[in-house]
Amino acid sequence: MSLRARGDERCRAARPRRALVAALATLACSSVASRAEADEFAWDASFRVESDVRFRLETRAVGDAYASQSVIAGVERNQNLLGVRLEAGIGDVKAVAQVDGVIFGYQTEIENIGLLTRPEETQPWRLDINELYIDVREFVFDGLDVRLGQQIAAFGVGDQFNPTNNLNPDDLRDPLLFGKLAGNFMARADYWVTEDFRLTGVLVPLFRPAMLPPSASLGPAAIDRLPFLDESVRWRVASERYAAESPLARHPTQISGTRVVLPDASFENMQAAFRLAGTVAEQDVALSYYVGRHDFPVPIANATRQVPGAFCGAPSFGLLCADGRLLTDVTLAYPQMHVYGLNTSGEIPLSFLGDLPGLGWRLEAALVVPREQRISLTNGNFDLGLIQIPEGEYDYDGDGRPGGGKPPLVVRDQAYLKWVLGLDYTFASSVYVNAQWVHGLPDEFGAGDWLIGDDVELRRGTLDGDRTGAAIRCALPRDGTTCIREMVRPRQADYLVLGVDLRFLDDQLLTRVFTILDLSGYGESYYDPELGYRRTDHHAFFTPEGFSAVVYPEVSYNFGNGLELSSGALLQFGKSYTKFGDPTAGGSVAFARARFSL
Amino acid sequence: MKRTLQSLAIALGLSFVSIAPAQADATGDAALAKVDEATNRAKTQYLEYEATVKAAEKADRKVELAVWLKGDKRLSEFLGPADVKGTKVLILSPTQMYVYLPAFGKVRRIASHTTDQGFMGMHFSQDELSITRYAALYEATIAKQDDKTIDLVLTAKKDAKPPYPKIELKVEKARNLPVEMRYFGESGKLLKTETRGAYTCEKDVCAPSELSMTEHGKAGAKTLLNRRKWKVNEALSDDLFSKRNLEK
Numbered sequence: 110m111s112l113r114a115r116g117d118e119r120c121r122a123a124r125p126r127r128a129l130v131a132a133l134a135t136l137a138c139s140s141v142a143s144r145a146e147a148d149e150f151a152w153d154a155s156f157r158v159e160s161d162v163r164f165r166l167e168t169r170a171v172g173d174a175y176a177s178q179s180v181i182a183g184v185e186r187n188q189n190l191l192g193v194r195l196e197a198g199i200g201d202v203k204a205v206a207q208v209d210g211v212i213f214g215y216q217t218e219i220e221n222i223g224l225l226t227r228p229e230e231t232q233p234w235r236l237d238i239n240e241l242y243i244d245v246r247e248f249v250f251d252g253l254d255v256r257l258g259q260q261i262a263a264f265g266v267g268d269q270f271n272p273t274n275n276l277n278p279d280d281l282r283d284p285l286l287f288g289k290l291a292g293n294f295m296a297r298a299d300y301w302v303t304e305d306f307r308l309t310g311v312l313v314p315l316f317r318p319a320m321l322p323p324s325a326s327l328g329p330a331a332i333d334r335l336p337f338l339d340e341s342v343r344w345r346v347a348s349e350r351y352a353a354e355s356p357l358a359r360h361p362t363q364i365s366g367t368r369v370v371l372p373d374a375s376f377e378n379m380q381a382a383f384r385l386a387g388t389v390a391e392q393d394v395a396l397s398y399y400v401g402r403h404d405f406p407v408p409i410a411n412a413t414r415q416v417p418g419a420f421c422g423a424p425s426f427g428l429l430c431a432d433g434r435l436l437t438d439v440t441l442a443y444p445q446m447h448v449y450g451l452n453t454s455g456e457i458p459l460s461f462l463g464d465l466p467g468l469g470w471r472l473e474a475a476l477v478v479p480r481e482q483r484i485s486l487t488n489g490n491f492d493l494g495l496i497q498i499p500e501g502e503y504d505y506d507g508d509g510r511p512g513g514g515k516p517p518l519v520v521r522d523q524a525y526l527k528w529v530l531g532l533d534y535t536f537a538s539s540v541y542v543n544a545q546w547v548h549g550l551p552d553e554f555g556a557g558d559w560l561i562g563d564d565v566e567l568r569r570g571t572l573d574g575d576r577t578g579a580a581i582r583c584a585l586p587r588d589g590t591t592c593i594r595e596m597v598r599p600r601q602a603d604y605l606v607l608g609v610d611l612r613f614l615d616d617q618l619l620t621r622v623f624t625i626l627d628l629s630g631y632g633e634s635y636y637d638p639e640l641g642y643r644r645t646d647h648h649a650f651f652t653p654e655g656f657s658a659v660v661y662p663e664v665s666y667n668f669g670n671g672l673e674l675s676s677g678a679l680l681q682f683g684k685s686y687t688k689f690g691d692p693t694a695g696g697s698v699a700f701a702r703a704r705f706s707l
Numbered sequence: 708m709k710r711t712l713q714s715l716a717i718a719l720g721l722s723f724v725s726i727a728p729a730q731a732d733a734t735g736d737a738a739l740a741k742v743d744e745a746t747n748r749a750k751t752q753y754l755e756y757e758a759t760v761k762a763a764e765k766a767d768r769k770v771e772l773a774v775w776l777k778g779d780k781r782l783s784e785f786l787g788p789a790d791v792k793g794t795k796v797l798i799l800s801p802t803q804m805y806v807y808l809p810a811f812g813k814v815r816r817i818a819s820h821t822t823d824q825g826f827m828g829m830h831f832s833q834d835e836l837s838i839t840r841y842a843a844l845y846e847a848t849i850a851k852q853d854d855k856t857i858d859l860v861l862t863a864k865k866d867a868k869p870p871y872p873k874i875e876l877k878v879e880k881a882r883n884l885p886v887e888m889r890y891f892g893e894s895g896k897l898l899k900t901e902t903r904g905a906y907t908c909e910k911d912v913c914a915p916s917e918l919s920m921t922e923h924g925k926a927g928a929k930t931l932l933n934r935r936k937w938k939v940n941e942a943l944s945d946d947l948f949s950k951r952n953l954e955k
Contacts, residue, residue, distance in 0.1 A: 456818040464868040469818030535820040615828025669768030671789040706789035
């Protein structure tokens with residue numbers, strides 16, 4: 110029996126709620142023995158061993174002729190995990206540790222032969238401390254519970270998609286565990302006003318960023334995905350980049366480094382959340398407020414320098430050569446935000462249709478108020494033949510003088526909504542269906558959807574025409590309107606998430622298919638010379654250009670003794686500019702896994 | 708996504724209540740009312756079970772769980788196997804239920820449709836175990852009786868919607884204890900047979916320590932439940948049956 114169950118059985122019955130009553134009750138009832146039993150030391154332990162091998166089904170690459178990054182088809186990961194959960198406590202005090210030790214993958218390059226003597230080089234491993242906290246119930250006041258330490262505070266009622274879960278960073282290292290949160294140090298207090306209503310306050314002293322999948326390393330190679338909200342700046346910068354690559358300049362742009370700036374460990378940068386939760390007419394309702402930061406970084410500074418010297422692209426691109434490079438160092442930071450949350454869930458009766466059980470429903474909504482974030486663009490002295498640019502800040506307003514105007518926005522201080530609306534039902538005892546309408550995935554930040562705001566996310570920027578033409582038509586006159594073709598999407602997109610579980614062989618065989626369909630489609634923006642202005646063609650989600658989806662089939666067999674074997678695939682579809690066809694999403698993988706719990 | 712785990716707990720939480728000393732009655736309805744009275748006598752209960760799931764040409768599977776009962780509120784916790792250990796289900800009403808999944812560290816609201824789901828092939832289901840008061844759903848006639856048992860035939864009341872249209876219920880006459888239930892489908896076909904035996908009593912409250920459910924039409928399909936612990940009418944705080952407790 111678990112620690113908590115033992116405590117409840119023996120102790121809670123004799124534990125009154127209010128202090129005055131407690132004193133009387135302690136005298137009145139014969140709870141001395143119960144208290145003594147409940148205050149005995151108790152502990153519990155559980156272990157999990159998991160072996161997981163995955164294969165990437167296709168090579169995915171990002172970049173251009175001069176610089177590209179790829180993840181190759183083959184073994185995507187081969188990891189073995191030992192998970193340990195320990196609980197120990199006396200009475201109302203409990204300590205919990207949940208730690209995963211993971212041996213994962215291998216390295217293709219070891220810097221020197223001496224490192225071959227170090228096992229962590231040839232057999233990398235890591236330790237994930239997901240939970241390590243002390244929990245005190247009835248702390249000082251009756252009804253007050255306090256939890257201190259590394260923990261996970263998951264308040265959202267959505268399944269795997271939780272726009273109101275902001276206290277813990279997203280852990281996206283394993284795409285098969287989408288929705289997983291990483292532990293973070295926090296102090297949490299819950300005051301139970303009644304058995305149904307509670308107030309919660311959480312303080313997170315130090316910010317911890319989201320952990321990204323290995324394929325996220327491809328991101329910097331996608332230099333066409335300019336983050337500026339102002340489309341005129343976007344088109345101009347893009348056309349200048351293409352002009353710099355032209356035979357007139359022969360200087361391609363590359364991202365040479367990224368620097369991630371974490372918030373200072375100041376009082377101002379602490380995260381906090383408050384929540385009021387309860388049950389009204391058998392429906393659960395919670396209101397919450399969070400102040401902190403988005404856990405995905407956005408660029409706040411680009412510093413570009415010219416590096417002379419002949420440089421040739423990869424042979425696979427035809428050995429294009431240049432006279433030099435424009436290397437850009439990108440600084441990333443985590444923008445501040447406030448989030449007002451609503452969580453509600455319950456059951457819709459279907460008795461009017463006959464003898465049918467209720468339908469489950471849940472709504473998780475967040476009103477996100479981001480803080481404005483701009484990006485500064487600076488450069489060293491450029492000598493690109495026809496064009497000379499002095500060292501300094503970018504000419505934002507295009508008046509020919511460096512530094513004029515404001516740096517462009519990458520996040521507007523406009524409030525926007527994210528939500529998850531879900532329904533679930535069971536048919537014929539063994540078919541479980543879960544459907545969710547998700548508006549905004551965790552990495553989507555900033556206003557811009559069919560409700561609020563017109564800003565878009567650039568997914569691909571290409572050149573209409575040749576590079577020399579771009580230099581003459583767009584870069585020199587500082588107007589990229591006629592040169593750049595863009596594929597864009599809403600900053601908050603809509604998704605249909607549909608999952609079906611089918612059980613066979615006395616429930617031991619589970620067949621599961623989950624799908625995520627990107628419903629928003631994509632806009633193709635370009636200059637139409639016949640019309641004389643830019644136009645945007647919308648590619649709906651059901652067209653080849655607008656289609657993007659994930660299909661995640663899995664078959665698992667539970668032997669009933671703690672052993673489970675499973676196999677499946679995470680298949681991602683769509684053009685390379687789409688959400689799931691994007692190479693940085695990692696591409697399709699097949700997997701096999703064995704798990705034994707004891 | 709282990710929300711299916713709650714179905715067994717729900718089922719067990721809604722049943723296995725106790726029985727009291729018997730009184731003879733001439734009519735079937737009266738006899739059934741006595742069974743109902745006897746099976747709803749305990750104010751609180753704590754039970755631990757070990758379930759053995761049997762199926763033809765398969766190794767037996769074991770499931771362990773604990774159940775706390777108080778009025779309409781029920782809390783169940785899986786104690787084994789290890790991959791479901793720590794999973795808890797709280798039922799506050801037929802339409803307000805929660806599951807705590809330790810792997811997710813989160814309490815999730817679940818709807819009553821999930822009670823239709825099975826769990827690890829167990830043959831006890833919500834349908835038969837949710838019936839705690841037969842007289843509300845069925846009319847009873849006495850098919851036969853002897854010195855020790857009464858055989859009742861239960862047929863669905865006109866406006867009631869019980870899970871089975873007909874049940875044959877064998878009652879131990881001395882204490883009004885149900886010892887065998889035979890569940891029939893719409894076509895009159897025998898679907899399942901449940902037995903309850905090895906009753907033990909605490910004062911006027913009795914409960915079976917051995918139960919079985921045989922599913923006809925599936926060769927060898929049977930689930931045995933053995934009660935390992937049982938506590939009756941011990942004080943259980945309302946706090947135990949709360950979301951707060953689920954998270955602890």
